Amino acid sequence: MALALVAFAVALAVVASERVDRTKVALAAMVVVLLTGTIAQEDAIEAVDWNTLGLLAGMMIMVKVTEPTGVYAWLAIRAGQLSRGRPFAVLLALAGTTALLSAFLDNLTTILLVVPITFLLADALDIDAVPLIVAEVVVSNIGGTATLIGDPPNILIAGAADLPFMAFIANLAPIVVVTFAVVVGGLYLAFRGPLQISPRARARVLELDPASAIEDPAELKRTVPILVVTILAFFAHQALHLEPATVAMAGATAMLFASRQPLERSLASIEWPTLFFFIGLFVLVGALEVTGAIDEAANGIASLTAGDRSAELLGIAWASALGSAVIDNIPFTAAMIPVVESLQGGPGDDAYWWALSLGACFGGNATIIAAAANVAAAGLAARAGRPIGFLYFMRIGIATTLVSMLLVTAYIGLRYL
Numbered sequence: 001m002a003l004a005l006v007a008f009a010v011a012l013a014v015v016a017s018e019r020v021d022r023t024k025v026a027l028a029a030m031v032v033v034l035l036t037g038t039i040a041q042e043d044a045i046e047a048v049d050w051n052t053l054g055l056l057a058g059m060m061i062m063v064k065v066t067e068p069t070g071v072y073a074w075l076a077i078r079a080g081q082l083s084r085g086r087p088f089a090v091l092l093a094l095a096g097t098t099a100l101l102s103a104f105l106d107n108l109t110t111i112l113l114v115v116p117i118t119f120l121l122a123d124a125l126d127i128d129a130v131p132l133i134v135a136e137v138v139v140s141n142i143g144g145t146a147t148l149i150g151d152p153p154n155i156l157i158a159g160a161a162d163l164p165f166m167a168f169i170a171n172l173a174p175i176v177v178v179t180f181a182v183v184v185g186g187l188y189l190a191f192r193g194p195l196q197i198s199p200r201a202r203a204r205v206l207e208l209d210p211a212s213a214i215e216d217p218a219e220l221k222r223t224v225p226i227l228v229v230t231i232l233a234f235f236a237h238q239a240l241h242l243e244p245a246t247v248a249m250a251g252a253t254a255m256l257f258a259s260r261q262p263l264e265r266s267l268a269s270i271e272w273p274t275l276f277f278f279i280g281l282f283v284l285v286g287a288l289e290v291t292g293a294i295d296e297a298a299n300g301i302a303s304l305t306a307g308d309r310s311a312e313l314l315g316i317a318w319a320s321a322l323g324s325a326v327i328d329n330i331p332f333t334a335a336m337i338p339v340v341e342s343l344q345g346g347p348g349d350d351a352y353w354w355a356l357s358l359g360a361c362f363g364g365n366a367t368i369i370a371a372a373a374n375v376a377a378a379g380l381a382a383r384a385g386r387p388i389g390f391l392y393f394m395r396i397g398i399a400t401t402l403v404s405m406l407l408v409t410a411y412i413g414l415r416y417l
Contacts, residue, residue, distance in 0.1 A: 001296075003038045004287040011284060012326070015369070016390045023273040026280025039287040047286020048279055049330065051245040052108070052372050056278070057270050058248025059112040062227050064269030065252075065259050067116065069220035073213035076120035077205065085125060085202030087195040088188055091135060094118060095184050098136045099143030103176075105234050106244060107144035107151055107373040111137060113231075115380045124208070126201040130386055131191040134393060137377045138187065138365050138400050139180060144373075145361035146176040149238065152372070153324075153333035153360040160337045161353050171354045175411040179362070179404050186403060190396065222258045226251055274379030281369060285331045294335040297323060305343070310417050312343050313355045314409060320359025321405050325366030325398075333360045351416035358411075362404040368393045 011029035015022045033039050039047070066072070083089035094114065101110040114136055122129035144150030148158045148168045157163065188195075214220060230251030233240065237247050256266055288294050297319075305311040316336070323332040336356055344352045364371030368378050368390050381388045 001291040001293050003036055004033060004284075004291045005293055007033050007038070008284050008288060008327075011280075012369070016394075018390055021273070022390075023277040023280070026277045026284065030280040030283040033284065033287040039283065039290050043290050044283045044286055047289070048282045049372075051243050053275055053278060054243075054245025055108060055248045056112070056275060056376060058245065058250075058252040059109060060270045061252040061266055062223075062230065062248070062255050063112060063116055065255050065261060065266050066220075066223050066227055068216055068261070069223065070213045070215040071220055071224055072116050073120050073215075074210045075117050076124055077208050077210045077213055079117070079121055080124055080205040081208070081210070085197050085205055087127075087192065087197055090121070090125070090197075091132065091188055091191070091195065092184060094121075094132055095135055095139045095180075095187070099139040099180055102140040102143035102373075103146040103150045105231065106149060107140035107371070108376060109231075109234055109244065109248075110140050110144075111373045111377050112380070115377055119384055119386075124201075124205050125197050127197055128194045128386075129384075130381065130388055130392075131187075131194045133377055133381055134388060134396055135184070135187045135191065137374050137393075138183060138397070140373050141361055141364045141371055142176055142180050142183060142404065145357060146173045151357075151361045151364070152330045153364075154357055156330070156333050156337065157353050157357055160341070161350065163350065163353060167350070168357075171350070172357060175358065175408060178411075179407050182403060182407065183400055186400070187396075190399075219260060222260070223255050226255045226258060271376075271379045271383055273382070274376060277379070278372070278375060281328065281375070285328050288327065289331055289335065294323075294327065294332060297335075299339060310413075313351055313412050313416060316340060316343070316352060317355040317359035317408055317412060318405060320356055321363030321366070321401060324360045324363030325370045325401065328369065329360040329364040329371055336360070351412070354416070355408075355412060358408045359405070362401060362408065365404065366394070366397045366401040368397075370397070 007029045011025050014020055014025045034041060034044060079093055080090070083093050098110055098114050115133055118132050118136065119129050122132060141151065145154070146169060148154050148165045154168060158168070230247060233247045234244060237244055256263060259266065305315045320332065320336055333356065340352045340356050364374065368374050368388065378388045
């Protein structure tokens with residue numbers, strides 16, 4: 001356990017220093033826990049979330065194949081024109097769209113779709129894209145909290161507690177809406193400097209013809225319908241009994257057949273550094289799981305609350321936010337589920353599950369490695385030559401998480417205590 005904790009802590013510190021590429025750090029730490037036998041090779045393979053990797057790879061291929069058609073440039077121009085080039089309107093439009101899609105699609109897929117559009121829109125308005133992308137990551141985690149399918153922790157909770165789809169909306173959507181409004185207002189205040197748009201850039205965007213952005217109409221007709229069908233399939237993936245990775249890879253495969261682009265160029269679009277960073281991170285977290293480190297942290301909550309219901313609910317929420325910020329909200333939620341089951345006041349007392357969901361999902365905003373959507377966005381930004389710094393994100397993320405969790409504390413007190 002000690003070695004697993006040290007390896008994870010050192011890797012986290014080196015990643016935060018930004019002196020060494022994060023993928024190299026994650027892979028090096030992974031090799032250490034494997035060579036020392038801290039985690040068995042078989043357990044390491046099981047620790048990797050292949051569904052996340054498949055979803056990422058499939059969506060990366062589809063976004064890259066459709067990019068030369070000009071459809072994303074068209075969307076970016078339309079978004080800029082609809083917002084009239086006003087900074088708050090631009091931020092609100094992107095944030096609102098991201099949060100809504102994250103709730104009914106999932107936050108990882110949403111980030112993979114909106115980030116390319118954001119880069120193009122920012123270039124058109126001559127502003128820095130990084131603040132907009134950070135805002136999108138934050139609201140994707142908030143918006144994804146509202147439904148059963150929006151964020152992976154909720155899927156785990158639904159499976160363990162057998163909670164229906166509408167129960168998530170009824171219990172989580174109200175606080176998500178309030179949190180979204182407060183956080184977006186705060187983000188605008190934090191980013192209003194970098195998001196200032198010059199009158200010249202605003203006028204230039206308003207004068208653009210969106211239709212002129214379409215560079216390959218024939219390729220657009222071949223590939224974009226597949227992208228649309230794939231997105232619709234994500235909404236219905238549970239009813240279809242298909243994992244999101246299966247949907248993404250099916251769409252990517254169909255698009256590779258339909259496209260006239262060289263196969264090598266399409267496959268080269270996969271963000272391999274991001275995928276390998278995920279693999280290293282999954283194995284490191286897997287080492288924490290198999291050595292009992294995560295269970296020790298989760299069980300500590302049970303011992304501290306001493307049977308007091310208020311302390312239990314708020315303890316679950318805050319501990320889940322803290323644990324998810326440091327580790328990753330998916331494995332931490334998995335470790336917390338049996339603890340919540342033991343603390344739960346009775347079969348009908350579902351407030352414990354809502355506390356776990358809010359803490360885990362909102363805690364995913366604290367650091368760049370706290371949620372899959374964060375890591376994916378950082379990878380896309382790095383590939384575009386505009387990396388998101390670990391400490392830069394953490395300054396915004398921790399402030400956002402604290403504000404969100406204070407709202408959660410008030411919400412739990414008013415509704416469940």
